[in-house]
Amino acid sequence: MRVRLPPLPLRPGTGPGVAAAALALACAEFVRSGLYGAYLTQASPELLGLPEREAVAVAATAFSAHFLTDTLCRGPAGALIARYGARRVLLAGSALSLAALALLPGVHIGWELILMAAVHALGFAALWPAAMNLTAGAARPGYQGRALTLVSMCVMPMIGAGFLLLGALAPGGTTLVPLLVLGVQALGLIAVLGVPGRGPRLAAAAPTPRRRRMRVAARALAPLLPAALMQTLTLTLLGPLLFTLARELGLDFWGMVVMLVVGGAAAFGSMPLTGRVADRGRARLALVVGYSLIGLALGTIAGTPPVWALYGLAAVAGLGYAFVAPGWAALVAGTLPEAERPAAWGAVMTVENAGTALGPLVGAFAYRHLGTPGPFLVGAVLALLTAGGYTLFRHAFRQDAQPV
Structure with a gap:
């Protein structure tokens, strides 16, 4: 007796592109949750050469700078995706994030860490709007909610994994953790190559004034x-x-x-x-x-x-x-x-x-x-x-x- 699995909530042929966007997002979230949520608060005294309380305050400020920059840039990032397509914007953003994270081993001053976190957020900001928009466009009719939830739920385990793994490696991990962060972020950049340039074409419609x-x-x-x-x-x-x-x-x-x-x-x-x-x-x-x-x-x-x-x-x-x-x-x-x-x-x-x-x-x-x-x-x-x-x-x- 065959067990019939429920169908994927995506239209045929769209799965690889959605999977690529989800993988890029999962890699980026692994890095972000682990770096700002667990690693920097433990490693910042050694990285910055400051007393623990001062170093933790700088790490918390870096997290806030990253989060605020990401928040303010998601709207403009969505507009760029609409104009230039998801792949171009995500390639630029992922490359910018990778370049910012490459500076981590050389960061020894508080303002450098805060600036690195903000630049990292500039590259990160496009990932969620791109993944959600691409998934919504690829969903089978009547399956949009399930498709979007499926992608979100696939990303969540990587958020927890980043937090737990980088947190566990933080003591004495000032060499290993930056290498791991760069490796995972590079994997995300490679995954972006599988993202389609633009979502599925819209049905032809009469031109509508922009206003x-x-x-x-x-x-x-x-x-x-x-x-x-x-x-x-x-x-x-x-x-x-x-x-x-x-x-x-x-x-x-x-x-x-x-x-x-x-x-x-x-x-x-x-x-x-x-x-x-x-x-x-x-x-x-x-x-x-x-x-x-x-x-x-x-x-x-x-x-x-x-x-x-x-x-x-x-x-x-x-x-x-x-x-x-x-x-x-x-x-x-x-x-x-x-x-x-x-x-x-x-x-x-x-x-x-x-x-x-x-x-x-x-x-x-x-x-x-x-x-x-x-x-x-x-x-x-x-x-x-x-x-x-x-x-x-x-x-x-x-x-x-x-x-x-």
């Missing part, structure tokens, strides 16, 4: 920007506090790991079904259900339940995320006009990054003033507000995708 096209794009983009901010703000406010909150909820390290595994398994296991809901013209419904489940889970955790209940609540939150990820991908892909999608996607990602930067600050503020329940309570309120916004302003989102 009118920009007005249409702006109207489609307007409701997505506050939604993008609320989503990343909600989903990132617990991140830096995770170890602290886990202890205060009665979880040890391995208990927290098991809780995360339960949540991840619930998300990955249910995503084929939740993605189908999102891609059948019900992206908003998927988002409303997803954020309602996340709000329910966070609100219940704010009541500090017994430890055994936390694992069930992690599964509820994971199921909520399984609705949110493909729902958001399908909504963005179906709302943005196809001709202006690269630049518009860059603008959406700029706002997403702003929410990612603000989330930890909001979480820390809530923890300081409300204690352990604070971040969960604020997260629950934000999640339910986001779900309510998708319900109240449902007519603001124009969906091009048709049910299948």
Whole structure:
């Protein structure tokens, strides 16, 4: 008896190009997460010859400079992709990133490290808009949410691998780590050669004046920007506090790991079904259900339940995320006009990054003033507000995708 596997959510012939873009993005994220999230904070005293506290402050400033530059440049990077095609822009960006990272072994002054991080971000900024736009264009009709989520989920393990591996190699690794970083970044540059110059050709249509096209794009983009901010703000406010909150909820390290595994398994296991809901013209419904489940889970955790209940609540939150990820991908892909999608996607990602930067600050503020329940309570309120916004302003989102 043959087992029939589900079809890939990509149109025939587009898989290699999408895979190349995903590999380039995964390599770049491996480098970024490991370098700024784990390596520099440990190695900066030796690299810069400074006392530990001063060196860590410089490393944190370099991370902020990288993140801010990436945030500000995603919109312009998307516009360049729309004009020159993905391959040219990604080749230039990946080469610039490689050149910046090649300076790492010779960096011994704080401002040099900060400048290197900013130049690295200039090259990095085009990767996410290019990968998402290429995937959306390559997706089979009615499969955009699942295709975009598949690419994002394939990249995520490399983010964790970079953080863990470079963090483990950081003590005494001032020679090995730069070589590893350059090797992985070079692999990403080679992968870009497989990215198509431009996405699939659009169907022939009557010429439209540029000003009118920009007005249409702006109207489609307007409701997505506050939604993008609320989503990343909600989903990132617990991140830096995770170890602290886990202890205060009665979880040890391995208990927290098991809780995360339960949540991840619930998300990955249910995503084929939740993605189908999102891609059948019900992206908003998927988002409303997803954020309602996340709000329910966070609100219940704010009541500090017994430890055994936390694992069930992690599964509820994971199921909520399984609705949110493909729902958001399908909504963005179906709302943005196809001709202006690269630049518009860059603008959406700029706002997403702003929410990612603000989330930890909001979480820390809530923890300081409300204690352990604070971040969960604020997260629950934000999640339910986001779900309510998708319900109240449902007519603001124009969906091009048709049910299948």
